[in-house]
Amino acid sequence: MTVSKTAEKSSEKPADAAKARKDAAEPQNEALQLGELSEQLGYVLKRAQLKVFENFLRCMASLQLTPAQFSVLLLVEKNPGRNQTEIASTLGILRPNFVAMLDNLESRDLCTRIRSTNDRRSHILVLTDKGKAVLARAKKLVATKHEARLNDLLGQSNREALLGMLSKIANEF
Amino acid sequence: MTVSKTAEKSSEKPADAAKARKDAAEPQNEALQLGELSEQLGYVLKRAQLKVFENFLRCMASLQLTPAQFSVLLLVEKNPGRNQTEIASTLGILRPNFVAMLDNLESRDLCTRIRSTNDRRSHILVLTDKGKAVLARAKKLVATKHEARLNDLLGQSNREALLGMLSKIANEF
DNA sequence: TATTGTTATACTCTATAACTATA
DNA sequence: TATAGTTATAGAGTATAACAATA
Numbered sequence: 001m002t003v004s005k006t007a008e009k010s011s012e013k014p015a016d017a018a019k020a021r022k023d024a025a026e027p028q029n030e031a032l033q034l035g036e037l038s039e040q041l042g043y044v045l046k047r048a049q050l051k052v053f054e055n056f057l058r059c060m061a062s063l064q065l066t067p068a069q070f071s072v073l074l075l076v077e078k079n080p081g082r083n084q085t086e087i088a089s090t091l092g093i094l095r096p097n098f099v100a101m102l103d104n105l106e107s108r109d110l111c112t113r114i115r116s117t118n119d120r121r122s123h124i125l126v127l128t129d130k131g132k133a134v135l136a137r138a139k140k141l142v143a144t145k146h147e148a149r150l151n152d153l154l155g156q157s158n159r160e161a162l163l164g165m166l167s168k169i170a171n172e173f
Numbered sequence: 174m175t176v177s178k179t180a181e182k183s184s185e186k187p188a189d190a191a192k193a194r195k196d197a198a199e200p201q202n203e204a205l206q207l208g209e210l211s212e213q214l215g216y217v218l219k220r221a222q223l224k225v226f227e228n229f230l231r232c233m234a235s236l237q238l239t240p241a242q243f244s245v246l247l248l249v250e251k252n253p254g255r256n257q258t259e260i261a262s263t264l265g266i267l268r269p270n271f272v273a274m275l276d277n278l279e280s281r282d283l284c285t286r287i288r289s290t291n292d293r294r295s296h297i298l299v300l301t302d303k304g305k306a307v308l309a310r311a312k313k314l315v316a317t318k319h320e321a322r323l324n325d326l327l328g329q330s331n332r333e334a335l336l337g338m339l340s341k342i343a344n345e346f
Numbered sequence: 347t348a349t350t351g352t353t354a355t356a357c358t359c360t361a362t363a364a365c366t367a368t369a
Numbered sequence: 370t371a372t373a374g375t376t377a378t379a380g381a382g383t384a385t386a387a388c389a390a391t392a
Contacts, residue, residue: 032263035251040315041323042225042240044336047265047343049218055346056215067215068359078208085373090205092220094361099375113374121368121373142213150214153345154338163217165327165335170220172326173228241382258350270383272352286351294350294391349392357384365376 052150059145063138068093069105070142073135076111076125083122084113110134225323232318236311241266242278243315246308249284249298256295257286283307 037043056067065073068091075087088098102125105111110131113123127135151159210216229240238246241264248260261271275298278284283304286296300308324332 032248032252032255032259034263035247036312037244037247037251038340039336040244040247041320041332041336041339042222042229043244044339044343045218045222045225046240048339048346049215049222050265051343051346052215052218067219071210071213071216074208074210074213075205078210079205082205083373086205090207092223095374096362096376097360116373119369119373123374139209147214149346150342153341158338159214162335162338163212163214165331166214166217166221167211168326169323170217170224173221173224173322256350267384268351269353269385289350292350292392296351347392350390351388352390353386353388355385355387358382360381361379363376363378366374367372368374369370369372 055149056142056146059141060138063134063141065134065138068101070135070138072101072105073110073127073131073138077127077132077135080126081124083116083124085122087125105131228322229315229319232314233311236307236314238307238311241274243308243311245274245278246283246300246304246311250300250305250308253299254297256289256297258295260298278304 053067056070060066060070071091072087075090076082079087084098084102085095088095093101102111102113106113109128112126112128114126116122116124147159154162226240229243233239233243244264245260248263249255252260257271257275258268261268266274275284275286279286282301285299285301287299289295289297320332327335
């Protein structure tokens with residue numbers, strides 16, 4: 001994404017003579033027509049998702065948590081004692097890709113792998129005390145900065161309707 | 174994403190004695206609790222977006238067009254005579270990454286780069302006749318297979334409401 | 347000097363095969 | 370043999386710096 005750069009140079013001085021001449025010669029200039037693109041659900045969905053993740057990262061900057069890491073912590077807290085395969089597959093993360101993610105969370109002392117006594121192949125996941133504390137702070141940041149902003153933008157009932165429709169797409173499409 | 178694999182083995186035979194014993198010893202099994210995750214807009218948004226793109230690709234399999242390629246063709250058709258920088262930045266594609274994309278579309282004879290006579294640095298983009306024909310077929314497939322499915326799932330008015338809210342997020346968040 | 351298209355490059359995500367240790 | 374965690378690896382997608390041609 002071209003996040004910045006589109007800084008809207010509204011300084012309306014004609015820049016230089018060459019540009020002015022060109023503008024006169026070619027009246028078709030400035031903003032492009034999105035046309036049917038703005039009606040394509042996939043397109044709008046992707047742009048909205050990028051914006052939401054961007055804002056999430058900004059809100060979480062002090063805790064250095066990505067959306068994916070936050071989702072892992074949430075799921076482990078809610079389901080303590082599950083193994084890597086269960087947590088990963090629930091989140092749509094492939095097991096091989098989950099290894100480095102857990103290495104990261106474990107190195108920051110947010111989460112621990114414990115060898116299961118029942119089945120010594122599997123690693124049970126639990127949050128550390130620090131992990132629980134960080135997650136609690138993360139939840140507060142998300143609620144007060146991130147989700148609150150969405151409520152301001154859409155309104156409470158619209159936000160819930162949006163969530164319902166997206167869930168329906170995620171689960172039934 | 175673990176697209177397949179979660180094939181829901183509902184064959185309720187106890188498999189083997191070892192597993193039965195384990196199940197008895199550990200009653201906490203089966204599906205995980207998503208908990209607050211299902212209320213996180215970012216999480217649901219991402220899952221929905223992946224589903225929609227997946228379906229788009231299936232619907233477009235016969236034309237071999239990705240969502241990104243489709244968006245380029247749509248935008249070039251609607252804005253003929255614009256250069257690479259303008260098309261790319263409107264779509265949030267960085268100029269360097271747009272080069273290979275255009276190489277692909279041009280090699281399939283869907284789109285052409287034309288050196289501008291005004292400014293010989295820039296390449297004007299236009300659809301070829303084949304490009305226009307393919308795009309027309311693509312639009313039909315999207316309308317009849319892809320967007321129609323969404324209408325079935327959500328209903329016409331909900332689908333429009335969804336689009337409106339996502340646009341608002343994409344543009345104002 | 348600034349801009350367009352381009353190359354090279356790197357970093358993240360995602361995906362598959364294969365290894366090890368356990369079962 | 371099958372499964373859990375892991376390694377290695379490859380492919381997309383995305384990001385930045387720098388170059389040649391042109392303005």
